[in-house]
Amino acid sequence: MKILIIGSGGREHAIIRRLASDTPAPELHAAPGNPGIAQLATCHDAPVTDLDAQVRLAQELQPDLVVIGPEAPLVAGSADRLREAGFTVFGPSAAAAHLEGSKSWAKEIMAAAGVPTAASVTVTAREQLEAGLDRVNPLSDVPYVVKADGLAAGKGVVVTEDRTAAITHAEAVLTAGGSVVLEEFLDGPEVSLFCLSDGSRVVPLAPAQDFKRALDGDEGPNTGGMGAYSPLPWAPKDLADEVLRVVARPTIAEMAARDIPFVGVLYCGLALTSRGLRVIEFNARFGDPETQVVLERLTSPLAPLLLAAARGELAEDAELTWSEDSAVTVVLACAGYPAAVRTGDPITGIDAAEQLGAHVIHAGTATAEGALVSAGGRVLSVVATGTDLEAARTLALSATEAIRLAGSHHRTDIARQGRRRRPGRARGERMSTVRRRTARNERKEMDA
Numbered sequence: 001m002k003i004l005i006i007g008s009g010g011r012e013h014a015i016i017r018r019l020a021s022d023t024p025a026p027e028l029h030a031a032p033g034n035p036g037i038a039q040l041a042t043c044h045d046a047p048v049t050d051l052d053a054q055v056r057l058a059q060e061l062q063p064d065l066v067v068i069g070p071e072a073p074l075v076a077g078s079a080d081r082l083r084e085a086g087f088t089v090f091g092p093s094a095a096a097a098h099l100e101g102s103k104s105w106a107k108e109i110m111a112a113a114g115v116p117t118a119a120s121v122t123v124t125a126r127e128q129l130e131a132g133l134d135r136v137n138p139l140s141d142v143p144y145v146v147k148a149d150g151l152a153a154g155k156g157v158v159v160t161e162d163r164t165a166a167i168t169h170a171e172a173v174l175t176a177g178g179s180v181v182l183e184e185f186l187d188g189p190e191v192s193l194f195c196l197s198d199g200s201r202v203v204p205l206a207p208a209q210d211f212k213r214a215l216d217g218d219e220g221p222n223t224g225g226m227g228a229y230s231p232l233p234w235a236p237k238d239l240a241d242e243v244l245r246v247v248a249r250p251t252i253a254e255m256a257a258r259d260i261p262f263v264g265v266l267y268c269g270l271a272l273t274s275r276g277l278r279v280i281e282f283n284a285r286f287g288d289p290e291t292q293v294v295l296e297r298l299t300s301p302l303a304p305l306l307l308a309a310a311r312g313e314l315a316e317d318a319e320l321t322w323s324e325d326s327a328v329t330v331v332l333a334c335a336g337y338p339a340a341v342r343t344g345d346p347i348t349g350i351d352a353a354e355q356l357g358a359h360v361i362h363a364g365t366a367t368a369e370g371a372l373v374s375a376g377g378r379v380l381s382v383v384a385t386g387t388d389l390e391a392a393r394t395l396a397l398s399a400t401e402a403i404r405l406a407g408s409h410h411r412t413d414i415a416r417q418g419r420r421r422r423p424g425r426a427r428g429e430r431m432s433t434v435r436r437r438t439a440r441n442e443r444k445e446m447d448a
């Protein structure tokens with residue numbers, strides 16, 4: 001089987017790594033790929049945003065399947081263009097990817113499908129801000145949650161107890177011409193669950209947890225994700241089934257009923273709150289860096305699964321098999337990430353990291369004059385497995401520390417045993433209600 005993967009990040013490297021270990025191994029092509037991907041696939045010079053170039057490349061290669069990794073080409077209509085040209089595509093149409101492209105539209109779909117999510121208000125003018133904040137946070141006793149409505153690479157969301165900071169972020173989004181979604185604060189730990197869909201049937205993968213904040217202890221700004229682990233020993237055993245029943249199936253059915261079938265990955269970003277499961281967000285693609293740990297544990301072949309979804313032939317009773325091992329990934333970010341990204345710094349020590357037993361996924365790398373250099377905010381994603389989370393996290397961390405990149409930073413508390421604090425908690429949060437709710441939730445998880 002010949003597969004073309006569109007994208008150039010860590011998620012695409014992880015997908016390609018997993019596809020390369022299928023038996024028989026498919027012939028792999030990437031557009032544009034990255035230096036890590038180039039070790040496993042043939043890379044082609046077609047930028048992620050150039051849909052014409054993607055169609056031309058597919059016409060030249062004639063792949064059996066095209067997999068679109070990132071949200072930007074999906075929202076721009078890459079899947080539509082490739083399907084129109086006659087190709088079998090894993091990835092939603094632009095209309096279906098709107099689930100990720102517009103948080104307010106996703107709320108509308110969830111309301112229609114009866115999917116539990118945070119109460120919210122969409123605001124399009126400054127004058128509506130104060131009343132909107134009062135509506136979603138009437139007692140001002142929990143943090144404010146302010147989101148840019150459109151795509152923002154993980155940086156559009158501010159969770160803060162400081163009302164002035166909440167208003168400042170909302171005003172910045174409005175000034176830039178966007179609308180703002182104000183949300184009820186959700187307590188409890190977060191889970192990412194990827195559900196594959198062929199437009200009507202749904203197959204969940206294994207749950208993972210992502211660490212969104214830049215710094216240890218869930219301090220600092222939101223990022224695209226600084227690390228992840230799977231499985232989640234503390235999560236209810238039937239979590240994937242519940243998400244399937246309460247979230248994924250109703251959403252996929254609602255999309256189908258609107259004649260906007262969703263083919264690809266419905267990424268369910270969830271909070272397990274003291275009042276039950278809630279959707280924080282939907283994405284229309286695999287998550288990064290969660291894919292690195294989820295696919296690391298998948299032991300059944302990936303290519304037939306993606307092909308079946310793309311063809312509308314997904315079997316809901318497909319027997320997916322998973323390694324009992326734990327997988328942890330630590331993201332090595334460049335100097336200044338996420339605020340002011342500095343690129344072009346040399347990277348060394350990847351061999352040393354891999355000799356320790358980890359493997360290194362490339363996210364934002366490039367080659368310049370034969371040397372590997374940083375080319376994006378999240379530069380590498382170091383993945384390790386072990387018989388338990390502690391073994392995997394210790395190895396992931398020591399391997400990350402074997403890599404040299406001037407000014408880089410990474411978290412040291414990814415998957416730390418016993419941690420159950422919610423990753424999105426606001427810096428310096430002191431509200432007793434949040435503490436009480438979080439404590440109650442943690443007790444519940446321990447009991448589960």
Ligand code: AMP
Nearest residue numbers: 118145157183184185186212281423424
């Ligand atoms: P999103 O881009 O919607 O996933 O938001 C990014 C991060 O902000 C999430 O992973 C959470 O950590 C946090 N967050 C988003 N919405 C909420 C909410 N309603 N309550 C609490 N935290 C949230």
Ligand code: GLY
Nearest residue numbers: 224225287288289
């Ligand atoms: N790790 C979060 C995301 O992929 O959106």
